[in-house]
Amino acid sequence: MRTLDDLDVKGRRVLVRADLNVPLDGETITDDGRIRASVPTIKALTGAGAKVVVCAHLGRPKGRPNPALSLKPVAERLSELLGDDVAFATDVVGDSAQGVADALEEGQIALLENLRFEAGEESKDEAERGAFAEKLAGLAELYVGDGFGAVHRKHASVYDVPRLLPHAAGKLIVAELEVLRRLTEDTERPYVVVLGGAKVSDKLGVIANLLAKVDRLLIGGGMAYTFLKAQGYEVGKSLLQEDQLDQVRGFLNEAAERGVDLVLPVDVLAATGFAEDAPHDVVEATAIPADREGLDIGPKTRELFAGKLADAKTIFWNGPMGVFEFDAFSGGTRAVAEALIGADALTVVGGGDSAAAVRKFGLPEDGFSHISTGGGASLEYLEGKTLPGLAALED
Numbered sequence: 001m002r003t004l005d006d007l008d009v010k011g012r013r014v015l016v017r018a019d020l021n022v023p024l025d026g027e028t029i030t031d032d033g034r035i036r037a038s039v040p041t042i043k044a045l046t047g048a049g050a051k052v053v054v055c056a057h058l059g060r061p062k063g064r065p066n067p068a069l070s071l072k073p074v075a076e077r078l079s080e081l082l083g084d085d086v087a088f089a090t091d092v093v094g095d096s097a098q099g100v101a102d103a104l105e106e107g108q109i110a111l112l113e114n115l116r117f118e119a120g121e122e123s124k125d126e127a128e129r130g131a132f133a134e135k136l137a138g139l140a141e142l143y144v145g146d147g148f149g150a151v152h153r154k155h156a157s158v159y160d161v162p163r164l165l166p167h168a169a170g171k172l173i174v175a176e177l178e179v180l181r182r183l184t185e186d187t188e189r190p191y192v193v194v195l196g197g198a199k200v201s202d203k204l205g206v207i208a209n210l211l212a213k214v215d216r217l218l219i220g221g222g223m224a225y226t227f228l229k230a231q232g233y234e235v236g237k238s239l240l241q242e243d244q245l246d247q248v249r250g251f252l253n254e255a256a257e258r259g260v261d262l263v264l265p266v267d268v269l270a271a272t273g274f275a276e277d278a279p280h281d282v283v284e285a286t287a288i289p290a291d292r293e294g295l296d297i298g299p300k301t302r303e304l305f306a307g308k309l310a311d312a313k314t315i316f317w318n319g320p321m322g323v324f325e326f327d328a329f330s331g332g333t334r335a336v337a338e339a340l341i342g343a344d345a346l347t348v349v350g351g352g353d354s355a356a357a358v359r360k361f362g363l364p365e366d367g368f369s370h371i372s373t374g375g376g377a378s379l380e381y382l383e384g385k386t387l388p389g390l391a392a393l394e395d
Helices: 032-045 071-080 095-102 126-137 156-163 171-184 200-210 224-230 242-258 300-310 331-342 352-360 375-384 388-394
Strands: 013-017 051-055 086-088 109-111 142-145 168-171 191-195 215-220 261-263 269-271 280-284 293-298 314-318 346-349
Touching: 013 032, 013 086, 013 156, 032 051, 032 071, 032 171, 051 095, 071 086, 071 109, 109 126, 142 156, 142 388, 156 388, 168 171, 168 388, 171 314, 171 346, 171 375, 171 388, 191 200, 200 242, 200 375, 215 300, 224 242, 224 293, 242 261, 261 300, 269 300, 293 300, 293 331, 300 331, 314 331, 314 352, 314 375, 331 346, 331 352, 346 352, 352 375
Parallel strands: 013 051, 013 142, 051 109, 086 109, 142 168, 191 215, 191 314, 215 261, 314 346
Antiparallel strands: 269 280, 269 293
């Protein structure tokens, strides 16, 4: 895979596919982590004399312009972080985009409007997607893929454009791959994976693949209740995927056969409802009352999980242990994050809600070896899947 060092960019227009999909409250960016992660590649290019055209998506506008999902606030924040003006195109491949791109001088930057305002970006019709890719590629002479959070998508800007232009991987993608390879090749042991989040179904592939690789697998979050149910325990009104019970029983059996220590919660915070101020108690995970739902792992489980992480040499964590958005049910997720910080290990936070939780808690980002910008992409890589955006950059 070629990197920035393999491209002669001076005086040339470079299209950078970044991941700027940040959470917004109105026009206020509530977590700029992905924007900050894009800065090193953009600075490297402008420093080498490139004319940089950045493209990215935001949210799910479904192929139509939606002012609430405009990248304009992102352009303003990117300008602040770079210390340089970022010109903003009010469309993606129209007159504004072409005019802004044509006006760039060496070392200058432009950002196109939300890629997903164009139906061709996500189209499953090869011809429609290809036609849009040709227009996008027409804005530049070279392509740099740096949006790791989107490389698992077969979208025009991720998959088709790099097949039309000389291309290379940006600094973020190179860094992400370096860490992910350490999780899959010659991994230092004990190797512990912590999985949380709402649904088992979101992580079936990664669990199946990791059972052959890890020493311990710690399960928390909403998905834990399906595991508890699969063992025959009642889970009250807790999140449950009945259709996954057989699959989960298979995982439990395979873990036992392989000698993998699969660890489930021993206690939970069981609440009367899904609300920040819902009355709740600590109960045994095997005895959740019928009228309660588990919204976080309990204090014994936090200690148990911390103990299982203490001697690890490699840790991958993806998914919160509870409803961390509610302060009353954020303690389990915080405990796992703090255990990673305290471990003498390669500690990788697998993007998504886990990364958002780290920032919500104000924990030091440099306390972790790596915080991924792409939760879904990280999981699919660990599943062993071929990711379209990476495959396009390998060509």
